[in-house]
Amino acid sequence: MSDAIARPVACLPAGEDFLLLPPSQQPHAYANVDRIFATRPILRGPRMRALPRGAEIVARYRVGGRDLGIADYMRRANVAGLIVLSEGQIVLERYGLGLTEATRWSTMSTVKSLTSTLVGVALRQGRIGSLEDSVAGYLPALRGSAYDAVKVRHLLTMSSGVRWSEDYTDRNSDVNRYSKSLGDKVPGGVLALMRSLPPEAPPGTRFSYCTGDTYVLGCLVSAAMGEPLAETMSRSIWAPAGMEFDAYYTLESDGGQEIGGSRAGIALRDFARFGQFILDDGIVDGRRILPQGWVADAGSRHFDLDPATNSYGAVGYGYSWWIDPDGAMVAVGFAGQSIYVNRAAGVVIVTLACWPQPPYAAAYGIDFGAERRAFHRAVLAALGQGGAAAP
Structure with a gap:
């Protein structure tokens, strides 16, 4: 018998298991990242930018010979949140799996595209001189490591050449060692891991997806801007773009460095507002926040990819954006x-979702990536776009 008074206690998944959760725990974990990991707020500004509402679309798609609709997509793809903007208007908005309008859902790796956008902010403000600058020049802690030869551009395009394993099912992979360090809130733990990695290929010669590279990119932006990443995001994008809710970055430890490449928390409509900010070429109320041409460069193919070799089915990779076969830019994160x-x-x-992961995924018998791509085509068709390609 304990001497402690019995009080209500919330049971949360262990941080080191975040990429290995069964479907029963995924929604709870993804909606409560800020209770599992250390975080820092991305503060909204004093004025919220309303998203006008247009006529609701009816999107239908076919998979496996079946005619399916929006409700089918929500159920079949374990979707928690779905929103569509057309010319800045909301034409579809859905919630499931306990998600609410104010819930800050885990971004997973979609935040890589947000963090990479801050490089554009830093360039426009003259805090980063060039994408050809040396990474170690901004981060003395990485001098003497494989990152000596790496440039800012290589981090943006996942071409650092540093050896890294992104195997989510292997507890000993680099990405799960990274995850355990976050769960244990080890100060300096992730940067120490990155410093220990050996080179595997000359920088810039090949694409190799590395969550750790975006962590390094976030550290670089913080160093260049002289402030926490969350403050740069708040001041430069979140407040000017009129976000509705505060968001947050996760941290490597209490009060430590933001994790630039995973696990931030954002509400559904604010995910959409960020997408609209990109659609508007980084201009808010006539004020240019991103350099001229940044969005076009970010959404261009810096590496060509075989769609059969990546989970999204992308044909290319830009500045931390995947390139859809139809030319669209896509920020993609774990589990849908x-x-x-x-x-x-x-x-x-x-789309915010809880796609089941191995070994649970086999029981569903659904190609979740194909389902999402089919739904995207259906949305474009419903809007009369017929799958129009981006420039």
């Missing part, structure tokens, strides 16, 4: 998170 930005069609589609 995505921000689809089709500049030619003027469309943003955000």
